[in-house]
Amino acid sequence: SMLRRAFLFCCLCGVLCSGFAFIGRNVNRWKGRRRLETCMHHAASDLYDGGDRIYPTDTLPTLGLNLTQSLVPDIAYYYLQNTLGLSEETMWKITLEAGSVLGMTPRNLEKKVSLLRRTMNLSDEDVRVILAKQPAVLHYSAERNLGSTIIFLVRALDLSKSELRSLVLDSPSILGYSLSNLSRKLSFFVNTLGYVDDDNYFEGMDRVRNLLVGTPKLLLSAVDTGLEPRFQFLHNEIEFSIEELQTLYEKNPKLLMYSLDENMREKIVFFFILRLRIRPENVRKLLLSFPQVMDYNLENHLKPIADYYVSDVRFSATEFGSIVTRFPRLFSYSLFKIKHVTGFLRFELGLDATQVKRVIFQAPQIVGLNTEGNLQKKLDLLQTRLSLTRQELGLVLSKMPTLMNLGIDNNLLPKLEYLEKVAND
Numbered sequence: 001s002m003l004r005r006a007f008l009f010c011c012l013c014g015v016l017c018s019g020f021a022f023i024g025r026n027v028n029r030w031k032g033r034r035r036l037e038t039c040m041h042h043a044a045s046d047l048y049d050g051g052d053r054i055y056p057t058d059t060l061p062t063l064g065l066n067l068t069q070s071l072v073p074d075i076a077y078y079y080l081q082n083t084l085g086l087s088e089e090t091m092w093k094i095t096l097e098a099g100s101v102l103g104m105t106p107r108n109l110e111k112k113v114s115l116l117r118r119t120m121n122l123s124d125e126d127v128r129v130i131l132a133k134q135p136a137v138l139h140y141s142a143e144r145n146l147g148s149t150i151i152f153l154v155r156a157l158d159l160s161k162s163e164l165r166s167l168v169l170d171s172p173s174i175l176g177y178s179l180s181n182l183s184r185k186l187s188f189f190v191n192t193l194g195y196v197d198d199d200n201y202f203e204g205m206d207r208v209r210n211l212l213v214g215t216p217k218l219l220l221s222a223v224d225t226g227l228e229p230r231f232q233f234l235h236n237e238i239e240f241s242i243e244e245l246q247t248l249y250e251k252n253p254k255l256l257m258y259s260l261d262e263n264m265r266e267k268i269v270f271f272f273i274l275r276l277r278i279r280p281e282n283v284r285k286l287l288l289s290f291p292q293v294m295d296y297n298l299e300n301h302l303k304p305i306a307d308y309y310v311s312d313v314r315f316s317a318t319e320f321g322s323i324v325t326r327f328p329r330l331f332s333y334s335l336f337k338i339k340h341v342t343g344f345l346r347f348e349l350g351l352d353a354t355q356v357k358r359v360i361f362q363a364p365q366i367v368g369l370n371t372e373g374n375l376q377k378k379l380d381l382l383q384t385r386l387s388l389t390r391q392e393l394g395l396v397l398s399k400m401p402t403l404m405n406l407g408i409d410n411n412l413l414p415k416l417e418y419l420e421k422v423a424n425d
Helices: 002-025 038-045 075-082 087-097 099-103 106-120 124-133 134-137 142-157 161-170 172-176 179-192 202-212 214-221 221-237 243-251 262-277 280-289 290-295 298-312 316-328 326-331 333-346 353-362 365-367 376-383 390-399 399-404 408-424
Strands: none
Touching: 038 316, 075 099, 075 106, 087 099, 087 124, 087 134, 087 290, 099 134, 106 124, 106 161, 106 326, 124 134, 124 161, 134 172, 142 161, 142 172, 142 179, 142 202, 161 202, 161 214, 161 326, 172 262, 179 202, 179 214, 179 221, 179 376, 202 214, 202 243, 202 262, 202 365, 221 243, 221 262, 221 365, 243 290, 262 280, 262 290, 262 298, 262 316, 280 326, 290 326, 298 316, 298 326, 298 333, 316 326, 316 353, 326 365, 326 376, 333 353, 333 365, 333 376, 353 365, 353 390, 353 399, 376 390, 376 408, 390 399
Protein backbone atom coordinates (compact mmCIF):
# COMPACT_ATOMS: atom_id res chain seq x y z
CA SER A 1 0.00 0.00 0.00
CA MET A 2 1.04 3.60 -0.40
CA LEU A 3 0.95 4.07 3.38
CA ARG A 4 3.38 1.18 3.89
CA ARG A 5 5.66 2.51 1.18
CA ALA A 6 5.65 5.94 2.77
CA PHE A 7 6.49 4.43 6.13
CA LEU A 8 9.42 2.47 4.68
CA PHE A 9 10.54 5.60 2.90
CA CYS A 10 10.58 7.58 6.15
CA CYS A 11 12.55 4.84 7.89
CA LEU A 12 15.12 4.92 5.10
CA CYS A 13 15.47 8.66 5.39
CA GLY A 14 16.13 8.34 9.11
CA VAL A 15 18.79 5.66 8.62
CA LEU A 16 20.59 7.54 5.88
CA CYS A 17 20.52 10.85 7.69
CA SER A 18 21.83 9.33 10.92
CA GLY A 19 24.59 7.55 9.08
CA PHE A 20 25.72 10.61 7.18
CA ALA A 21 25.70 12.62 10.41
CA PHE A 22 28.28 10.23 11.80
CA ILE A 23 30.36 10.39 8.64
CA GLY A 24 30.62 14.03 7.90
CA ARG A 25 28.13 16.00 10.05
CA ASN A 26 26.45 17.02 6.84
CA VAL A 27 23.85 15.08 4.89
CA ASN A 28 24.67 17.01 1.72
CA ARG A 29 27.88 15.11 0.98
CA TRP A 30 26.80 14.27 -2.55
CA LYS A 31 27.59 16.50 -5.50
CA GLY A 32 24.07 17.84 -5.77
CA ARG A 33 23.02 20.20 -2.98
CA ARG A 34 19.28 19.53 -2.97
CA ARG A 35 17.72 18.14 0.16
CA LEU A 36 17.62 14.34 0.67
CA GLU A 37 13.89 14.42 1.26
CA THR A 38 13.25 16.16 -2.07
CA CYS A 39 15.24 13.53 -3.94
CA MET A 40 13.28 10.75 -2.30
CA HIS A 41 10.02 12.46 -3.11
CA HIS A 42 10.81 12.70 -6.82
CA ALA A 43 11.93 9.08 -6.95
CA ALA A 44 9.01 7.61 -5.05
CA SER A 45 6.54 8.38 -7.82
CA ASP A 46 8.48 6.11 -10.20
CA LEU A 47 8.30 3.03 -8.01
CA TYR A 48 6.72 0.87 -10.70
CA ASP A 49 6.62 1.01 -14.46
CA GLY A 50 3.80 -0.99 -15.96
CA GLY A 51 3.75 -3.28 -12.93
CA ASP A 52 7.44 -4.27 -13.26
CA ARG A 53 10.07 -3.11 -10.84
CA ILE A 54 12.73 -0.92 -12.41
CA TYR A 55 16.37 -1.97 -12.03
CA PRO A 56 18.55 0.86 -13.37
CA THR A 57 21.92 -0.10 -14.82
CA ASP A 58 24.01 2.73 -13.37
CA THR A 59 24.81 3.76 -9.85
CA LEU A 60 22.47 6.35 -8.40
CA PRO A 61 23.69 9.79 -9.27
CA THR A 62 24.19 12.33 -6.56
CA LEU A 63 21.17 12.68 -4.35
CA GLY A 64 20.74 16.24 -5.54
CA LEU A 65 19.67 15.19 -9.07
CA ASN A 66 16.21 14.26 -10.30
CA LEU A 67 15.92 10.47 -10.14
CA THR A 68 13.82 8.13 -12.20
CA GLN A 69 14.87 5.02 -10.30
CA SER A 70 12.65 3.28 -7.83
CA LEU A 71 13.82 3.94 -4.28
CA VAL A 72 11.15 2.18 -2.27
CA PRO A 73 11.79 -0.66 -1.85
CA ASP A 74 14.09 -0.96 -4.87
CA ILE A 75 17.06 0.71 -3.18
CA ALA A 76 20.47 -0.40 -1.95
CA TYR A 77 19.52 -0.42 1.73
CA TYR A 78 16.75 -2.94 1.26
CA TYR A 79 18.80 -5.05 -1.14
CA LEU A 80 21.59 -5.29 1.41
CA GLN A 81 19.35 -5.92 4.39
CA ASN A 82 16.57 -8.02 2.90
CA THR A 83 18.11 -9.79 -0.10
CA LEU A 84 21.61 -10.36 1.29
CA GLY A 85 20.40 -10.60 4.87
CA LEU A 86 22.97 -8.28 6.41
CA SER A 87 22.57 -7.65 10.12
CA GLU A 88 21.76 -4.25 11.60
CA GLU A 89 25.31 -4.07 12.92
CA THR A 90 26.73 -4.62 9.45
CA MET A 91 24.32 -2.08 7.98
CA TRP A 92 25.53 0.52 10.44
CA LYS A 93 29.13 -0.36 9.62
CA ILE A 94 28.39 0.15 5.92
CA THR A 95 26.72 3.47 6.71
CA LEU A 96 29.69 4.70 8.72
CA GLU A 97 32.59 3.26 6.70
CA ALA A 98 31.22 3.09 3.17
CA GLY A 99 28.17 5.33 3.17
CA SER A 100 28.17 5.97 -0.56
CA VAL A 101 27.35 2.28 -1.12
CA LEU A 102 23.81 3.15 -0.05
CA GLY A 103 23.60 5.38 -3.09
CA MET A 104 24.28 2.55 -5.54
CA THR A 105 21.61 0.62 -7.36
CA PRO A 106 20.68 -2.94 -6.43
CA ARG A 107 21.68 -4.08 -9.90
CA ASN A 108 25.11 -2.55 -9.51
CA LEU A 109 25.58 -4.20 -6.13
CA GLU A 110 24.21 -7.52 -7.35
CA LYS A 111 26.74 -7.50 -10.19
CA LYS A 112 29.59 -7.28 -7.69
CA VAL A 113 28.13 -9.84 -5.31
CA SER A 114 27.42 -12.20 -8.20
CA LEU A 115 31.04 -11.94 -9.35
CA LEU A 116 32.26 -12.85 -5.87
CA ARG A 117 29.84 -15.76 -5.60
CA ARG A 118 30.72 -17.16 -8.99
CA THR A 119 34.50 -16.97 -8.70
CA MET A 120 34.69 -18.45 -5.19
CA ASN A 121 31.53 -20.52 -4.78
CA LEU A 122 30.46 -18.32 -1.90
CA SER A 123 27.44 -19.16 0.20
CA ASP A 124 25.04 -16.48 1.45
CA GLU A 125 26.75 -16.56 4.82
CA ASP A 126 30.17 -16.17 3.16
CA VAL A 127 28.95 -13.00 1.45
CA ARG A 128 27.68 -11.65 4.76
CA VAL A 129 31.01 -12.41 6.45
CA ILE A 130 32.99 -10.60 3.74
CA LEU A 131 30.77 -7.51 3.81
CA ALA A 132 30.79 -7.42 7.61
CA LYS A 133 34.59 -7.40 7.60
CA GLN A 134 35.12 -5.13 4.63
CA PRO A 135 32.11 -3.07 3.49
CA ALA A 136 34.36 -1.16 1.09
CA VAL A 137 34.38 -4.23 -1.17
CA LEU A 138 31.11 -2.90 -2.55
CA HIS A 139 32.90 0.28 -3.62
CA TYR A 140 35.15 -1.57 -6.04
CA SER A 141 34.27 -1.86 -9.70
CA ALA A 142 33.31 -5.39 -10.74
CA GLU A 143 35.46 -5.28 -13.87
CA ARG A 144 38.28 -2.86 -13.09
CA ASN A 145 38.94 -3.88 -9.48
CA LEU A 146 37.33 -7.08 -8.25
CA GLY A 147 37.57 -9.05 -11.47
CA SER A 148 41.14 -8.07 -12.32
CA THR A 149 42.37 -8.67 -8.76
CA ILE A 150 40.75 -12.10 -8.58
CA ILE A 151 42.17 -13.11 -11.96
CA PHE A 152 45.64 -11.90 -10.91
CA LEU A 153 45.60 -13.89 -7.65
CA VAL A 154 44.29 -17.02 -9.32
CA ARG A 155 46.88 -16.93 -12.09
CA ALA A 156 49.85 -15.83 -9.98
CA LEU A 157 49.29 -18.41 -7.23
CA ASP A 158 47.39 -21.04 -9.24
CA LEU A 159 44.55 -20.87 -6.72
CA SER A 160 41.55 -23.15 -6.72
CA LYS A 161 38.14 -21.66 -5.96
CA SER A 162 38.25 -23.04 -2.43
CA GLU A 163 41.71 -21.57 -1.83
CA LEU A 164 40.62 -18.20 -3.18
CA ARG A 165 37.54 -18.37 -0.95
CA SER A 166 39.70 -19.11 2.10
CA LEU A 167 41.99 -16.20 1.26
CA VAL A 168 39.19 -13.66 0.78
CA LEU A 169 37.04 -14.82 3.70
CA ASP A 170 39.94 -14.31 6.06
CA SER A 171 41.13 -10.97 4.67
CA PRO A 172 38.67 -9.45 2.18
CA SER A 173 40.62 -6.18 2.15
CA ILE A 174 43.08 -7.99 -0.15
CA LEU A 175 40.59 -7.29 -2.94
CA GLY A 176 41.22 -3.57 -2.52
CA TYR A 177 44.95 -3.64 -3.23
CA SER A 178 46.30 -2.60 -6.60
CA LEU A 179 47.84 -5.21 -8.85
CA SER A 180 51.25 -3.56 -8.53
CA ASN A 181 50.96 -3.75 -4.73
CA LEU A 182 50.06 -7.44 -4.77
CA SER A 183 52.71 -8.18 -7.38
CA ARG A 184 55.41 -6.63 -5.21
CA LYS A 185 54.33 -8.66 -2.19
CA LEU A 186 54.30 -11.89 -4.16
CA SER A 187 57.75 -11.02 -5.48
CA PHE A 188 58.98 -10.79 -1.89
CA PHE A 189 57.88 -14.36 -1.15
CA VAL A 190 58.94 -15.79 -4.48
CA ASN A 191 62.26 -14.01 -4.95
CA THR A 192 63.47 -12.40 -1.71
CA LEU A 193 62.66 -15.44 0.42
CA GLY A 194 63.96 -17.63 -2.37
CA TYR A 195 61.11 -20.10 -2.44
CA VAL A 196 61.22 -20.32 -6.23
CA ASP A 197 64.14 -20.86 -8.58
CA ASP A 198 64.67 -22.55 -11.93
CA ASP A 199 65.14 -25.97 -10.36
CA ASN A 200 62.09 -26.05 -8.11
CA TYR A 201 59.51 -23.72 -9.64
CA PHE A 202 56.43 -25.85 -9.04
CA GLU A 203 57.48 -27.03 -5.59
CA GLY A 204 58.41 -23.47 -4.62
CA MET A 205 55.10 -22.03 -5.82
CA ASP A 206 53.27 -24.74 -3.89
CA ARG A 207 55.05 -23.61 -0.73
CA VAL A 208 54.26 -19.94 -1.38
CA ARG A 209 50.62 -20.74 -2.08
CA ASN A 210 50.29 -22.87 1.05
CA LEU A 211 51.93 -20.15 3.13
CA LEU A 212 49.64 -17.37 1.87
CA VAL A 213 46.43 -19.40 1.86
CA GLY A 214 47.22 -20.59 5.37
CA THR A 215 47.91 -17.04 6.58
CA PRO A 216 46.22 -14.56 4.20
CA LYS A 217 47.06 -11.60 6.44
CA LEU A 218 50.62 -11.82 5.16
CA LEU A 219 49.35 -10.04 2.06
CA LEU A 220 48.20 -7.13 4.22
CA SER A 221 51.76 -6.34 5.38
CA ALA A 222 53.70 -3.63 3.59
CA VAL A 223 56.93 -4.76 1.95
CA ASP A 224 59.20 -1.79 2.76
CA THR A 225 58.06 -1.16 6.34
CA GLY A 226 57.03 -4.67 7.35
CA LEU A 227 58.06 -7.80 5.47
CA GLU A 228 61.50 -6.67 4.37
CA PRO A 229 62.78 -5.28 7.72
CA ARG A 230 61.59 -8.35 9.65
CA PHE A 231 63.25 -10.64 7.15
CA GLN A 232 66.50 -8.65 7.18
CA PHE A 233 66.61 -8.68 10.99
CA LEU A 234 66.48 -12.47 11.21
CA HIS A 235 68.70 -12.97 8.17
CA ASN A 236 71.42 -10.39 8.83
CA GLU A 237 71.43 -9.86 12.61
CA ILE A 238 70.42 -13.28 13.94
CA GLU A 239 72.08 -14.94 10.92
CA PHE A 240 69.39 -17.36 9.85
CA SER A 241 70.07 -18.81 6.41
CA ILE A 242 67.48 -18.38 3.66
CA GLU A 243 66.59 -22.06 3.89
CA GLU A 244 66.15 -21.82 7.67
CA LEU A 245 63.91 -18.78 7.29
CA GLN A 246 61.76 -20.59 4.75
CA THR A 247 61.23 -23.40 7.26
CA LEU A 248 60.72 -20.94 10.11
CA TYR A 249 58.04 -18.94 8.29
CA GLU A 250 56.21 -22.08 7.21
CA LYS A 251 56.10 -23.24 10.85
CA ASN A 252 55.04 -19.84 12.17
CA PRO A 253 54.06 -17.25 9.53
CA LYS A 254 53.29 -14.71 12.27
CA LEU A 255 57.00 -14.00 12.47
CA LEU A 256 56.51 -11.93 9.31
CA MET A 257 53.80 -9.86 10.97
CA TYR A 258 55.14 -9.05 14.44
CA SER A 259 56.50 -5.60 15.22
CA LEU A 260 60.25 -5.57 14.74
CA ASP A 261 61.19 -3.21 17.58
CA GLU A 262 58.38 -3.86 20.07
CA ASN A 263 58.22 -7.63 19.68
CA MET A 264 60.94 -9.49 17.81
CA ARG A 265 63.95 -7.47 18.90
CA GLU A 266 62.72 -7.27 22.51
CA LYS A 267 62.25 -11.03 22.76
CA ILE A 268 65.18 -12.31 20.73
CA VAL A 269 67.90 -9.79 21.59
CA PHE A 270 67.01 -8.38 24.99
CA PHE A 271 65.31 -11.44 26.52
CA PHE A 272 66.84 -14.57 25.01
CA ILE A 273 70.36 -13.32 24.22
CA LEU A 274 71.06 -10.64 26.84
CA ARG A 275 68.94 -11.74 29.79
CA LEU A 276 69.05 -15.54 29.50
CA ARG A 277 72.59 -15.53 28.04
CA ILE A 278 71.60 -17.79 25.15
CA ARG A 279 74.13 -17.71 22.33
CA PRO A 280 72.78 -16.56 18.92
CA GLU A 281 73.36 -19.97 17.34
CA ASN A 282 71.31 -21.55 20.13
CA VAL A 283 68.60 -18.94 19.67
CA ARG A 284 68.36 -20.07 16.07
CA LYS A 285 68.02 -23.70 17.19
CA LEU A 286 65.43 -22.69 19.77
CA LEU A 287 63.29 -20.82 17.24
CA LEU A 288 63.56 -23.53 14.61
CA SER A 289 62.53 -26.10 17.20
CA PHE A 290 59.58 -24.12 18.59
CA PRO A 291 58.93 -20.88 16.65
CA GLN A 292 55.58 -20.48 18.44
CA VAL A 293 57.54 -19.28 21.48
CA MET A 294 57.44 -15.88 19.80
CA ASP A 295 53.65 -15.85 20.08
CA TYR A 296 53.71 -15.50 23.88
CA ASN A 297 53.52 -12.12 25.57
CA LEU A 298 56.88 -11.00 26.90
CA GLU A 299 55.76 -9.05 29.96
CA ASN A 300 52.83 -11.23 31.02
CA HIS A 301 54.17 -14.69 30.23
CA LEU A 302 57.84 -15.12 29.28
CA LYS A 303 59.36 -12.84 31.91
CA PRO A 304 57.23 -14.09 34.85
CA ILE A 305 58.24 -17.69 34.11
CA ALA A 306 61.91 -16.72 33.87
CA ASP A 307 61.63 -14.70 37.09
CA TYR A 308 60.10 -17.67 38.91
CA TYR A 309 62.83 -20.11 37.91
CA VAL A 310 65.63 -17.65 38.65
CA SER A 311 64.26 -16.12 41.87
CA ASP A 312 62.30 -18.99 43.44
CA VAL A 313 63.88 -22.18 42.09
CA ARG A 314 67.30 -20.51 42.17
CA PHE A 315 68.56 -21.26 38.69
CA SER A 316 71.11 -18.85 37.32
CA ALA A 317 70.14 -16.99 34.16
CA THR A 318 72.61 -19.13 32.21
CA GLU A 319 71.20 -22.37 33.64
CA PHE A 320 67.65 -21.37 32.80
CA GLY A 321 68.78 -20.32 29.33
CA SER A 322 70.22 -23.81 28.87
CA ILE A 323 66.88 -25.35 29.89
CA VAL A 324 64.99 -23.14 27.44
CA THR A 325 67.42 -23.96 24.64
CA ARG A 326 66.83 -27.69 25.11
CA PHE A 327 63.13 -27.45 25.87
CA PRO A 328 61.61 -24.18 24.55
CA ARG A 329 58.13 -25.66 24.94
CA LEU A 330 58.53 -24.94 28.63
CA PHE A 331 57.03 -21.55 27.78
CA SER A 332 53.90 -23.22 26.42
CA TYR A 333 52.78 -23.99 29.99
CA SER A 334 51.17 -21.56 32.37
CA LEU A 335 53.01 -20.27 35.41
CA PHE A 336 50.34 -21.96 37.55
CA LYS A 337 51.13 -25.33 35.96
CA ILE A 338 54.87 -24.80 36.40
CA LYS A 339 54.50 -23.93 40.07
CA HIS A 340 52.19 -26.91 40.61
CA VAL A 341 54.74 -29.40 39.23
CA THR A 342 57.56 -27.82 41.24
CA GLY A 343 55.44 -28.05 44.38
CA PHE A 344 54.63 -31.68 43.62
CA LEU A 345 58.33 -32.56 43.41
CA ARG A 346 59.13 -30.60 46.54
CA PHE A 347 56.32 -31.61 48.86
CA GLU A 348 54.69 -34.76 47.49
CA LEU A 349 57.96 -36.56 46.73
CA GLY A 350 59.96 -34.87 49.46
CA LEU A 351 62.80 -33.64 47.24
CA ASP A 352 64.98 -30.87 48.59
CA ALA A 353 65.66 -27.67 46.63
CA THR A 354 68.86 -29.03 45.07
CA GLN A 355 67.15 -32.23 43.94
CA VAL A 356 64.25 -30.26 42.43
CA LYS A 357 66.72 -28.15 40.45
CA ARG A 358 68.50 -31.28 39.23
CA VAL A 359 65.25 -32.92 38.07
CA ILE A 360 64.05 -29.84 36.19
CA PHE A 361 67.46 -29.10 34.69
CA GLN A 362 67.97 -32.64 33.37
CA ALA A 363 64.36 -33.41 32.44
CA PRO A 364 62.42 -30.14 31.94
CA GLN A 365 59.79 -32.13 30.01
CA ILE A 366 58.48 -33.24 33.41
CA VAL A 367 56.72 -29.86 33.64
CA GLY A 368 54.29 -30.99 30.96
CA LEU A 369 53.28 -34.22 32.71
CA ASN A 370 50.04 -34.58 34.63
CA THR A 371 50.87 -34.97 38.32
CA GLU A 372 47.68 -36.96 38.87
CA GLY A 373 47.96 -38.95 35.66
CA ASN A 374 51.00 -39.83 33.61
CA LEU A 375 53.64 -38.67 36.08
CA GLN A 376 51.98 -40.37 39.03
CA LYS A 377 51.57 -43.63 37.07
CA LYS A 378 55.28 -43.72 36.26
CA LEU A 379 56.24 -43.06 39.85
CA ASP A 380 53.81 -45.71 41.12
CA LEU A 381 55.24 -48.21 38.64
CA LEU A 382 58.80 -47.56 39.81
CA GLN A 383 57.86 -47.72 43.46
CA THR A 384 55.85 -50.94 43.09
CA ARG A 385 58.15 -52.91 40.78
CA LEU A 386 61.33 -51.89 42.62
CA SER A 387 59.78 -52.00 46.13
CA LEU A 388 60.96 -48.48 46.93
CA THR A 389 60.14 -46.35 49.94
CA ARG A 390 58.99 -42.77 49.36
CA GLN A 391 62.46 -41.49 50.19
CA GLU A 392 64.10 -44.03 47.87
CA LEU A 393 61.70 -43.12 45.08
CA GLY A 394 62.68 -39.47 45.42
CA LEU A 395 66.33 -40.42 45.34
CA VAL A 396 65.88 -42.50 42.16
CA LEU A 397 64.03 -39.63 40.49
CA SER A 398 66.68 -37.09 41.46
CA LYS A 399 69.47 -39.38 40.18
CA MET A 400 67.72 -40.38 36.95
CA PRO A 401 65.04 -37.76 36.18
CA THR A 402 65.03 -38.68 32.49
CA LEU A 403 63.12 -41.86 33.45
CA MET A 404 60.04 -39.63 33.49
CA ASN A 405 60.51 -38.97 29.77
CA LEU A 406 60.04 -42.66 28.94
CA GLY A 407 56.76 -44.14 27.80
CA ILE A 408 55.30 -46.70 30.18
CA ASP A 409 54.23 -49.54 27.89
CA ASN A 410 56.90 -49.38 25.22
CA ASN A 411 59.91 -48.35 27.29
CA LEU A 412 59.80 -48.08 31.07
CA LEU A 413 57.85 -51.29 31.80
CA PRO A 414 59.94 -53.54 29.47
CA LYS A 415 63.13 -52.24 31.09
CA LEU A 416 61.82 -52.92 34.58
CA GLU A 417 60.77 -56.42 33.54
CA TYR A 418 64.23 -57.01 32.08
CA LEU A 419 65.90 -55.87 35.31
CA GLU A 420 63.64 -58.17 37.33
CA LYS A 421 64.53 -61.07 35.07
CA VAL A 422 68.26 -60.39 35.38
CA ALA A 423 67.97 -60.07 39.16
CA ASN A 424 66.08 -63.36 39.46
CA ASP A 425 68.58 -65.19 37.27
